Amino acid sequence: MKRLLHNLRAELSVFATAFILRAVFALQWIAMPYFRAPQIDARIHQLWALDILHGHLLRDTAFYQSPFYPYLLALLYKLFGPADYAMLFLQAVVGAATAVLIFKTAQKAFGRRAGILAGILAAVYMPFIFYTAPLLKEIWVAGGLALFCLLALCALENQSGKLLFWCGTALGFTALSRGNALLLFPLPLIFIAYKYRPQWRKFAAQFALLAAGTLLPVLPATLHNYAAAKDFVLINYTSGFSFFIGNNAQATGVADYPLGIASAPQLEEAQAAAYAERAEGRPLKPSEISSFWMHKCFAFAVHKPGKWLKLTFHKALIFFNRDDAPDDYSRSFIRDNFGSLLKLHLLGFAAAAVLGIIGICLFFDSNSGAFFLLCSGAIYSFSVIITFISDRYRMPLAVFLLPFSALLVDKAISGELWPALKAKPWRVACAAALSAFCIFPKPFDETAVKAQGYSQLVWVYSDLEQYDKAAQAFSTALELQRPLLPETFMKAGMAYEQLGDIKTAGETYQAGIISNPAYPPAYINMAEFLLQNKQPAPAVPYLERALLLSPEDKTAVKDMVIAYRMMKDEKKEKEWEKKL
Numbered sequence: 001m002k003r004l005l006h007n008l009r010a011e012l013s014v015f016a017t018a019f020i021l022r023a024v025f026a027l028q029w030i031a032m033p034y035f036r037a038p039q040i041d042a043r044i045h046q047l048w049a050l051d052i053l054h055g056h057l058l059r060d061t062a063f064y065q066s067p068f069y070p071y072l073l074a075l076l077y078k079l080f081g082p083a084d085y086a087m088l089f090l091q092a093v094v095g096a097a098t099a100v101l102i103f104k105t106a107q108k109a110f111g112r113r114a115g116i117l118a119g120i121l122a123a124v125y126m127p128f129i130f131y132t133a134p135l136l137k138e139i140w141v142a143g144g145l146a147l148f149c150l151l152a153l154c155a156l157e158n159q160s161g162k163l164l165f166w167c168g169t170a171l172g173f174t175a176l177s178r179g180n181a182l183l184l185f186p187l188p189l190i191f192i193a194y195k196y197r198p199q200w201r202k203f204a205a206q207f208a209l210l211a212a213g214t215l216l217p218v219l220p221a222t223l224h225n226y227a228a229a230k231d232f233v234l235i236n237y238t239s240g241f242s243f244f245i246g247n248n249a250q251a252t253g254v255a256d257y258p259l260g261i262a263s264a265p266q267l268e269e270a271q272a273a274a275y276a277e278r279a280e281g282r283p284l285k286p287s288e289i290s291s292f293w294m295h296k297c298f299a300f301a302v303h304k305p306g307k308w309l310k311l312t313f314h315k316a317l318i319f320f321n322r323d324d325a326p327d328d329y330s331r332s333f334i335r336d337n338f339g340s341l342l343k344l345h346l347l348g349f350a351a352a353a354v355l356g357i358i359g360i361c362l363f364f365d366s367n368s369g370a371f372f373l374l375c376s377g378a379i380y381s382f383s384v385i386i387t388f389i390s391d392r393y394r395m396p397l398a399v400f401l402l403p404f405s406a407l408l409v410d411k412a413i414s415g416e417l418w419p420a421l422k423a424k425p426w427r428v429a430c431a432a433a434l435s436a437f438c439i440f441p442k443p444f445d446e447t448a449v450k451a452q453g454y455s456q457l458v459w460v461y462s463d464l465e466q467y468d469k470a471a472q473a474f475s476t477a478l479e480l481q482r483p484l485l486p487e488t489f490m491k492a493g494m495a496y497e498q499l500g501d502i503k504t505a506g507e508t509y510q511a512g513i514i515s516n517p518a519y520p521p522a523y524i525n526m527a528e529f530l531l532q533n534k535q536p537a538p539a540v541p542y543l544e545r546a547l548l549l550s551p552e553d554k555t556a557v558k559d560m561v562i563a564y565r566m567m568k569d570e571k572k573e574k575e576w577e578k579k580l
Helices: 002-030 041-053 068-080 085-110 112-123 126-130 138-158 161-175 179-184 187-196 200-229 239-246 265-280 286-303 305-320 331-337 349-363 368-385 391-413 417-423 425-439 446-463 467-479 486-498 502-515 520-532 536-549 554-566 570-577
Strands: none
Touching: 002 085, 002 112, 002 126, 041 068, 041 265, 068 085, 085 112, 085 126, 085 138, 085 368, 085 391, 112 391, 126 331, 126 391, 138 161, 138 179, 138 187, 138 368, 138 391, 161 179, 161 200, 179 368, 187 200, 187 368, 239 286, 265 286, 286 305, 305 368, 305 425, 331 446, 349 391, 349 417, 349 425, 368 391, 391 417, 417 425, 446 467, 446 486, 467 486, 486 502, 486 520, 502 520, 520 536, 520 554, 536 554, 554 570
16 A cells, blocks of 8 residues: 555656646747647648537548547537637646656556656656647657557556457557557567467457457548548558658658648648549549559669668668757757747757667566567657658657666666676677767758748748748748748748738749749749739739649639639630639
8 A cells, every 4th residue: 555655656746747847838838929820730730620610520531631639629629619728738638647657657667666767757858848739649649659558568467358458449549640550559469479378269359359449449530531532541541642751762851742742731632632643644532542652652662772771771860860850840949949948958859769778778688568668669660760750750759768768767776787888798889889870960951940940930920910020030041041842932922912012022922933843832822912913914824834733723723714804805714714
């Protein structure tokens, strides 16, 4: 009873520490402009949730993005109103609970003191704290994986079918946010088969329970997809194009979008589908669109194996590097430009990774819990490296890594570290070699990351109608002399228009076209700028180019009607009206 109270006190202390840090950062986030103008995936989650709230429970096709987060957000909007404060509070609770789950997982694998240390490390782990605030699913992925690991280790102790069912349920819910979690499905069964060698009937029953638990949360998404698209899509159909982003001749290893396809999720879905259908010469089902892009990845790997292997190694360097490859938000940029907890020297990936690697190399043994965590971490890392790298995709690795970091600290406290260093020189050499991956110089352009941060501020301030700040951020981004997304030029052009600087607005829209000549919205934006300034004739060639790139674009067709109406060409106006 006394030990139980000690454990409970430790768990509550970890939870309270983690929650306070996350709640403080959430309050700081609310004071930043990012909170009032969510961007990219965060904005899509918000818009999708509002759409659900207004009665559109089902899509007209299969899910392209993961469905869990928008539906949860819609539920919170229904209960507490369409503001994001409730989600930030809930994510602070989930983040704090994740620290406790990591505590309990490490305790089960390595003992009580290692568990407490792992909980403390998780509580102060900066990436966990940061992802409490944006409207993104990452903290839910980390929490789901932590629960999966704890339940799996408990199931390994006694082959409990009930625990395997709940282990599968945790994995299924995690997969609704990040589909690569399903790659972990066989691990509990493999470990049970190796450790206990059960009779085939018992093993079949265990498999059935784990599978049933996994499918339980996934099945509604699968049924929705079949009802909407008459196609078998397990959760969503973004996997093919996501693989292509990281596996093509122009890939850089990070989220650089190829072939002129936009990074904005709603445009990405439409443009990736349109490209695949043009290439195949027929309408495609969602699963066929995903397969089309996956086949292009395989073709690249088969025809250029050397380049593919070099790219994959480069992605591994980015994945394990001490610095983050930003995606939706740049934590380093926000840290440098806004006051918050991010300025504190809390635990980052480099320290956690080096401690974890040394802990694995020096103290790993045949402990089934340790081996399970190591295999889980390796599978998760592989699943990210074969696609493309961003800090938010890497962040859940800490669930598997922090217990080993805590193990090393535990051994140091108990005085076992120095004898291990002297007795295991070959393991020390392995630890040094692997840790080097984490402390190499950045394998990506830091100035480009800074330019991306200012570029995003252009979007944020434009959405907030703070056009002077948007123009200032755009000017700073240009001074860094790094490529900017065409969407940035469009937002900046709009800001200059609102400020009354029509000449600079036109030049900015034109620069957006030059930045990416294969991006249809840039041509449409330029054409609409000309139409607003009563210049329909110059607008027509831009609309023609947009329609050449994207023949089904209804916005361009509508603008064609307006252009010919302004030119009083009734014949052409009617021709284009028929195409609507």
